[in-house]
Amino acid sequence: MNPQEVQQTADKLEKVAERGDVDTVAKELHDMAPDDRKAIAAKIKEDQKEKSSDGLPKLEFYDTGDVKSAKKHTVLDDTNTKYDIATGNKTEMKRDTWDGRSETETFDPNTGKETSETIINTDGSYVQRTFNPNTGYFRTEQSQSADGKVVRVEGNELSGDLTMIEFDKQGRVAETSGEDFTTRKFHYDENGKLDQIDGKLGHWDRSTDANGKTAWTNKNTGAVWHGEFNVDKSGDLHFKTANGTSHTFNPGDVAAKG
Numbered sequence: 001m002n003p004q005e006v007q008q009t010a011d012k013l014e015k016v017a018e019r020g021d022v023d024t025v026a027k028e029l030h031d032m033a034p035d036d037r038k039a040i041a042a043k044i045k046e047d048q049k050e051k052s053s054d055g056l057p058k059l060e061f062y063d064t065g066d067v068k069s070a071k072k073h074t075v076l077d078d079t080n081t082k083y084d085i086a087t088g089n090k091t092e093m094k095r096d097t098w099d100g101r102s103e104t105e106t107f108d109p110n111t112g113k114e115t116s117e118t119i120i121n122t123d124g125s126y127v128q129r130t131f132n133p134n135t136g137y138f139r140t141e142q143s144q145s146a147d148g149k150v151v152r153v154e155g156n157e158l159s160g161d162l163t164m165i166e167f168d169k170q171g172r173v174a175e176t177s178g179e180d181f182t183t184r185k186f187h188y189d190e191n192g193k194l195d196q197i198d199g200k201l202g203h204w205d206r207s208t209d210a211n212g213k214t215a216w217t218n219k220n221t222g223a224v225w226h227g228e229f230n231v232d233k234s235g236d237l238h239f240k241t242a243n244g245t246s247h248t249f250n251p252g253d254v255a256a257k258g
Contacts, residue, residue, distance in 0.1 A: 001036045001039060001040075006036070006039045006040055006043050007043060009036075009040050010040050010043035010044050010047060011047075013025045013028065013029070013040065013044065014044060014047060014056055017056055017057055017059065017070070018055035018056050019055075020072075022057055022059070022067065022070040022081060023090055025059075025067060026066070026067035026083045026088045026089075026090070027088045027089075029041065029065060029066060029067060029088065030066050030067075030087070030088025031088070032065075034064065034065070037064065037065035037066065038064070038065035039065075040065065041061040041065035041066075041067075042065075044059060044061075045059070045061065057070040057071060057072040057079075058070065058071040058072070062085045064085060066083065066085050066088060067083045067088070068082070068083060068085070069081060069082045069083065070083075075098065076097065076098050077095050077096060077097045077098060078095070078096045079093065079094070079095045079096075080093070080094045080095075081093045081094075084109035086109065087109050087110060087112075089107065089108075089109050089110070089111075089112040090107050090112065091106065091107050091109050092104065092105065092106050092107065093105045093107075099122065100121075100122040101119065101120065101121050101122065102118075102119070102120045103117070103118070103119050103120075104116075104117070104118045105117045105118075108133035108134075111133055111134055111136075113131065113132070113133050113134065113135065113136040114131050114136055115130065115131055115133045116128070116129065116130050116131065117129040117131075121146075123146040124144075124146055125143070125144055125145050125146045126143065126144050127141065127142075127143040128140075128141065128142045128143070129141045132157060135157070137155065137157045138155040139154070139155055139157070140152065140153065140154050140155065141153040147169070148169040149166070149167070149168065149169065150166070150167040150171070151164065151165070151166045151167070152164070152165045152166075152167070153165075156179075159179065161178075161179035162179070163176070163177070163178055163179070163235065163251045164176065164177040164251075165233075165234070165235040165251070170192065172186070172188060172192070173186055173231045173232075173233065173235055174186055176231075176235035176237075176251040177251060178250065178251035179251075182199070182200045182251070183199070184197060184198065184199040184200075184235075184237065184251065185197070185198040185199070186231055193206075194206065194229060194230060194231065197216075197229060197237070201218065201220075201221075202218045202219060202220030202221055203218070203219040203220060204216045204217065204218055204219070204225075204229070205217050205219060206229070213226065213242065214226070214227065214228050215227075216229060216239075225239065225241070226241065226242040227239055227240050227241040227242050228240050235250070235251045236248055236249065236250050236251070237249040237250075
């Protein structure tokens with residue numbers, strides 16, 4: 001490119017950046033011939049020094065002329081976006097808002113797909129999400145409220161189903177919800193032992209006889225199961241019978257597995 005073409009291209013890309021589309025600027029520069037890219041990057045840096053524009057982000061460049069980062073300040077927030085030198089794709093975007101909230105997104109440098117998102121609020125609550133870097137499909141979400149309650153949601157990319165697991169302040173599973181929105185609720189005694197379950201099969205109560213043997217009685221049907229229930233961190237409900245046979249109920253399952 002001759003000097004006039006360099007100036008024209010730099011002006012065009014600056015206007016694109018002012019509109020908030022630095023991703024396009026980064027990709028267009030990355031796809032240019034090395035000498036043209038370096039010349040245009042140098043011109044944009046020169047323009048940033050000579051003229052002030054509230055709309056133009058502060059662009060930083062690698063030695064190759066590729067966009068390294070873009071910083072933007074407004075009265076509402078400060079945004080810092082980072083880019084990959086090898087692909088020109090965005091790898092991270094961090095936004096700090098006027099009210100103290102922090103938002104961070106990460107991206108796969110090869111596919112350009114979002115891989116994670118984290119939002120942290122001033123009251124200590126947060127949300128963390130993960131995504132498949134190849135498809136962008138939702139994988140997991142974990143959130144914590146200001147009072148310490150934690151909820152985790154897991155996505156099944158093949159079926160499109162979601163599983164929800166809610167934890168109490170002690171980190172114990174309090175509630176689960178499966179693919180068909182079947183809900184189970186769990187209650188614990190003063191010693192932290194699981195003693196009540198509410199689900200699609202009804203309400204179950206735990207009891208122990210004089211010999212220390214455990215039984216679970218279904219309040220709705222009168223059924224008595226001799227053995228022990230426990231729930232793991234994945235929300236799977238396990239029952240081990242008195243004779244050692246084990247069964248597993250995943251969130252949403254009605255019939256036992258195993």
